[in-house]
Structures are given as structure tokens and as C-alpha cells.
Amino acid sequence: MDKFSKLFADILKLWGKYGGSYLTGMRNTLVLALVGTVIGCIIGFVCGVLNTIPYTERDPLPKRIILKLVRVIVRVYVEVFRGTPMVLQAVFIYYGLPYFTDNAVKFTNIWLAAMIVVSINTGAYMAESVRGGIISIDPGQTEGAKAIGMTHVQTMLNVILPQALRNIMPQIGNNFIINVKDTSVMFIIGFPDFFAAHRAAVGASYLYFPSASVEMVGYLTMTLIASFLLRWVEKRLDGSSDYELVQTDQLTMTAGTYNHPNKGTPFDEHSLEYKEERRKRCGKGGR
Amino acid sequence: MADMILQVNHLSKSFGSHEVLRDIDFTVKKGDVTSIIGASGSGKSTLLRCINLLEIPTSGQILYHGQNVAARGVKAPEYRSHVGMVFQSFNLFNNMTVLENCIVGQVKVLKRSREEARQHALQYLEKVGMTPYINARPRQISGGQKQRVAIARALAMDPEVLLFDEPTSALDPEMVGEVLSVMRSLAQEGMTMLVVTHEMAFARDVSNHVVYMNQGVICEEGAPADLFGNPQKQETRDFLSRFRST
Ligand SMILES: Nc1ncnc2c1ncn2[C@@H]1O[C@H](COP(=O)(O)OP(=O)(O)OP(=O)(O)O)[C@@H](O)[C@H]1O
Ligand SMILES: [Mg+2]
Numbered sequence: 001m002d003k004f005s006k007l008f009a010d011i012l013k014l015w016g017k018y019g020g021s022y023l024t025g026m027r028n029t030l031v032l033a034l035v036g037t038v039i040g041c042i043i044g045f046v047c048g049v050l051n052t053i054p055y056t057e058r059d060p061l062p063k064r065i066i067l068k069l070v071r072v073i074v075r076v077y078v079e080v081f082r083g084t085p086m087v088l089q090a091v092f093i094y095y096g097l098p099y100f101t102d103n104a105v106k107f108t109n110i111w112l113a114a115m116i117v118v119s120i121n122t123g124a125y126m127a128e129s130v131r132g133g134i135i136s137i138d139p140g141q142t143e144g145a146k147a148i149g150m151t152h153v154q155t156m157l158n159v160i161l162p163q164a165l166r167n168i169m170p171q172i173g174n175n176f177i178i179n180v181k182d183t184s185v186m187f188i189i190g191f192p193d194f195f196a197a198h199r200a201a202v203g204a205s206y207l208y209f210p211s212a213s214v215e216m217v218g219y220l221t222m223t224l225i226a227s228f229l230l231r232w233v234e235k236r237l238d239g240s241s242d243y244e245l246v247q248t249d250q251l252t253m254t255a256g257t258y259n260h261p262n263k264g265t266p267f268d269e270h271s272l273e274y275k276e277e278r279r280k281r282c283g284k285g286g287r
Numbered sequence: 288m289a290d291m292i293l294q295v296n297h298l299s300k301s302f303g304s305h306e307v308l309r310d311i312d313f314t315v316k317k318g319d320v321t322s323i324i325g326a327s328g329s330g331k332s333t334l335l336r337c338i339n340l341l342e343i344p345t346s347g348q349i350l351y352h353g354q355n356v357a358a359r360g361v362k363a364p365e366y367r368s369h370v371g372m373v374f375q376s377f378n379l380f381n382n383m384t385v386l387e388n389c390i391v392g393q394v395k396v397l398k399r400s401r402e403e404a405r406q407h408a409l410q411y412l413e414k415v416g417m418t419p420y421i422n423a424r425p426r427q428i429s430g431g432q433k434q435r436v437a438i439a440r441a442l443a444m445d446p447e448v449l450l451f452d453e454p455t456s457a458l459d460p461e462m463v464g465e466v467l468s469v470m471r472s473l474a475q476e477g478m479t480m481l482v483v484t485h486e487m488a489f490a491r492d493v494s495n496h497v498v499y500m501n502q503g504v505i506c507e508e509g510a511p512a513d514l515f516g517n518p519q520k521q522e523t524r525d526f527l528s529r530f531r532s533t
Contacts, residue, residue, distance in 0.1 A: 058343055058359060143341060144378030144437075148392035148444050149368025158391055162382045 010210035018201040025197030033179035036118025044126020047074045081124035087185035090117045094189040114191040129171040133164030173230035177223045290317040298347035309503045320474045322490035323483045325500035331483040371441030371449040377433040379425040386421040389443045411439040431462030448479040
């Protein structure tokens with residue numbers, strides 16, 4: 001028990017001396033993770049959309065070549081940044097730029113460098129999530145939109161992306177939480193995040209374990225709050241599960257002859273099953 | 288021929304080596320209600336999808352007021368905004384309410400003001416009896432109701448012709464009636480319609496022209512009384528007798 005009271009005393013001591021720098025570290029970590037995730041999502045959305053622009057043999061050759069090229073570039077970007085550690089990416093970009101330009105271009109702003117690295121890294125993950133989110137939307141809705149004359153861009157912006165965004169919210173949350181933790185590697189380029197505060201504190205006080213405890217509790221607090229907020233945002237996005245009847249429906253005959261609204265209709269599953277069944281029958285009929 | 292809306296000439300469509308439509312010719316005049324019947328796999332859906340350019344015909348022409356929309360370089364979205372389509376699987380936008388489903392196309396495609404679009408949408412939602420549900424989302428309404436919303440969504444674009452691909456086939460039997468009754472009243476108001484259906488009673492009683500398709504070709508067509516009462520081809524007789532017996 002006295003070990004714990006000693007730990008507690010040490011933590012108090014640490015906090016008394018370095019509390020300010022821990023708090024600044026937390027703030028920096030959160031800001032970096034948030035900005036990185038938001039910009040990363042934007043990159044991811046752009047890549048995901050570029051990757052899913054449809055083309056047919058009817059399209060002119062230049063358009064097809066450009067679209068193919070875009071897909072290859074996105075693919076390479078995703079594979080490279082998803083397949084290498086972020087700590088190395090940070091070093092690579094931070095020291096690579098001055099190296100190649102003979103120190104003509106270098107990062108004077110550590111924030112900028114860190115944000116670029118985290119954004120690009122998150123973007124690589126999000127590109128795949130967004131692509132998955134887009135292709136998971138039932139193609140019938142795309143056809144429905146086309147049939148009323150919407151262009152590809154209009155269909156994407158109004159119909160597909162809002163639903164894809166909702167579907168990948170859990171992944172965005174995941175990425176944010178990963179970023180809160182993994183930005184700790186940014187100490188390598190001297191970014192003053194929460195973990196850097198730990199290194200500074202133990203460098204002066206040698207209280208390794210107590211400081212690590214502070215870090216553990218601090219990171220856990222940040223990620224728990226983030227989880228909680230994300231859940232709340234998802235709830236908000238889903239909207240109300242009720243709706244108001246404006247007046248009575250004249251065409252439905254008697255109560256109970258149709259699925260009650262609240263029961264919902266598993267329409268996607270149903271139609272898929274139906275299509276399968278159709279296809280089988282068509283196959284037989286077609287021969 | 289001012290009242291000619293669509294003219295399909297020698298339309299063919301293949302998927303790979305599978306020739307699904309062969310040399311289809313037919314016309315749609317203003318006010319026509321044409322039913323397309325035929326066995327499963329005979330290419331009815333493909334024909335309708337070609338007419339709406341959801342599939343690109345392999346060869347042949349689709350003349351819309353004399354202009355060939357199947358040609359390269361034609362802006363499909365512009366053309367599609369004049370030709371409404373109602374699908375078997377409804378295809379409503381799940382992220383929008385019933386009312387928004389009927390507004391979005393008018394605002395984005397026809398560039399109507401939101402208020403104008405709203406009034407217009409409400410008018411058609413009332414016509415299909417969905418006024419009470421304007422704030423509901425697609426997942427909260429029944430199949431028959433979804434299909435009525437899909438019809439209102441198409442109508443709100445003020446299309447010149449409305450294509451229906453088996454609009455009642457995915458519905459439970461008790462919901463078929465409400466959709467058919469909406470379609471019937473549209474036909475009576477003079478809407479030009481092209482309906483793929485397995486509802487023989489609808490084809491016989493509501494349409495003024497029936498097309499029987501068999502294995503990718505138009506086998507026989509004519510007025511419903513003739514086609515149902517006195518079919519000329521053996522295939523047509525076989526198909527119709529199969530329907531009577533089931
Ligand atoms: N995208 C596609 N790729 C390949 N083959 C297809 C495609 N769409 C349809 N087919 C084939 O074309 C044929 C005609 O299909 P279609 O859906 O037009 O028939 P249908 O008359 O509408 O049948 P049903 O009454 O079952 O709806 C079928 O043999 C089908 O397998
Ligand atoms: Mg079909």
C-alpha cells in the first residue's frame with residue numbers, strides 16, 4: 001500500500017512542477033490529432049472519390065487514360081504510406097526536404113511538418129475506408145439518382161457521400177484515437193506533444209514510472225472522451241428514429257395490411273435476395 | 288409528327304457474347320400507355336434501361352424528338368431528366384426524407400428554387416397519397432409506400448414519359464393495389480407511360496398498346512384487346528396460356 005502512496009506523492013510532485021507542460025502537451029497532442037484526422041479525411045475523400053469515378057468504353061480515350069493514371073497514383077500513395085511506420089515518414093519528410101534542396105527548403109515550423117505527416121498518413125488509411133464506404137452503398141441509389149438526371153458529381157455529393165460518411169464514422173473515430181496515441185512518435189522531430197512532456201519531465205526528475213503513470217492516465221482520458229464524443233456525433237447523424245404523420249394516408253386500405261412504419265422494411269436485403277432469385281431464373285430462361 | 292416522343296430503331300444490346308436485345312423497333316407517342324410483357328429473361332428490363340441510357344445500346348438509335356440520344360457525345364443526364372424511371376427496387380435515397388427525395392432532383396437538376404420545388408413535390412406526394420409521410424425516411428415506410436414516393440419523385444421532374452420496370456414485383460401482394468391504382472390514375476390523366484409488368488390485368492385494362500417480348504425480340508404487339516383476345520403468334524398464345532393457368 002505504501003508503494004501506492006509513494007507513487008501518488010511522486011505524481012503530485014511531478015504535477016506540481018511540470019503540470020503546465022503536461023497540459024500543454026495534451027493540448028498539442030489533441031490539436032495535432034484533430035487537424036491531422038480532419039485533413040486526412042479530406043485527402044481520403046478526394047482519393048476515394050477519384051478512385052470510384054466510373055468510366056466505360058464509350059468515354060473518350062484521354063479521359064480513360066487519366067482516370068486509370070489517377071487510380072494508379074492513389075494506389076501507390078496508399079500502399080507507401082500505409083506500409084511504412086509514421087515515425088519514419090516523419091524523419092523522411094522532415095530531413096529529406098532539406099537534404100534534397102541543399103537546405104534551401106526546410107521546415108521552420110515544426111507544427112506544419114507534424115501536421116503534414118499525420119494528415120498524409122491518415123489520408124492513406126481513409127482513402128481505403130472511403131472507397132469501401134462508397135461501394136457499400138447500394139448501386140440502386142446511384143441509378144435512382146441518374147434516372148432523375150443527376151450527374152456523377154451531384155449523385156456523389158447529395159446521395160452517396162453523406163451515406164458513406166455516416167458508414168465510415170466509426171473508422172474516422174478509430175483513426176482519431178489512433179492519431180492521439182501515435183502522434184507520440186512526433187517527438188522524433190521535436191514536436192512538443194504530450195509524450196515529449198514526459199521525456200522532458202523524466203529527463204530532469206528521473207521519476208520514470210510516476211511520469212509514465214501520468215501519461216497512461218492522460219492518454220486514456222483523451223481517448224475515452226474522444227470515444228464518447230464520437231458516439232454522440234454518430235447518434236446525431238442518425239437523426240430521429242420517429243417522424244410525424246402529417247395527416248392520414250388515403251390510399252392504404254386498412255390498418256395492418258402493410259408493414260407498420262416502425263417495423264421498418266429490410267428493403268436492401270430483400271431486393272438483393274430478389275435479384276439473386278431473378279438471376280437464377282433468368283439464367284434458366286435465357287438458355 | 289409533333290406528338291412523337293420516342294422512336295427506337297433497330298436497337299440491339301449484347302452483354303459480351305450474349306445478345307440480349309435484337310433489332311428492336313417501336314415508338315412512344317404522347318399519351319401512350321404501353322405495356323411490355325414477356326417471360327423472365329426476355330430482355331424487358333434491358334430494353335427499358337437502354338431507353339433511359341442506363342445501359343448503352345450496342346447498336347441502333349433512340350430518337351428523342353428526332354435526336355439520337357444513343358449517339359456518342361450526348362449528355363445523358365440532360366436527357367434522363369425528361370424521362371422518368373420507376374424501379375422494381377424503388378431506389379429511394381436513404382439519407383433523405385420522403386419530401387427531400389422529391390425535391391433534390393428539381394433543385395439540383397432543374398435548378399428550381401427550393402420553395403418552388405417543395406410546392407411541386409408536395410403536390411405530387413399528395414397525388415400518390417403520401418402527404419402524411421413527408422417527414423419519414425425510406426427505412427420507415429412500407430414497400431408500397433416507397434414505390435409511391437418513387438413515382439412522386441419521378442413525376443416531380445415533370446418528365447415527358449415515365450418508364451416503369453416491374454413496379455409491383457418486389458411488393459407483398461397486399462401492397463400491389465395501392466401502386467397500381469396510382470398508375471391507373473396517372474394513365475387516365477394522360478401521362479405517357481412505358482410499363483414492364485407481369486400484371487396482365489393492368490396491361491389489358493389500362494394500356495392502349497401491348498408489346499410482347501420473347502428472347503430479345505418483339506414477337507407481337509398491338510392493342511390489348513387484339514393481343515389478349517386474339518393473339519396471332521403461337522409463342523404469344525403459349526405465354527398467355529401459361530399466365531392464365533397460374
Ligand atoms: N448487366 C448484365 N450483364 C450480363 N447479362 C445481363 C445483364 N443484365 C441482363 N443480362 C441478361 O440479359 C437477359 C435479359 O435480362 P432482363 O433483365 O432484361 O430480362 P427481363 O425480361 O427484364 O426479365 P425479368 O422479367 O426477370 O425482369 C438475361 O438473360 C440476363 O441474364
Ligand atoms: Mg426485368
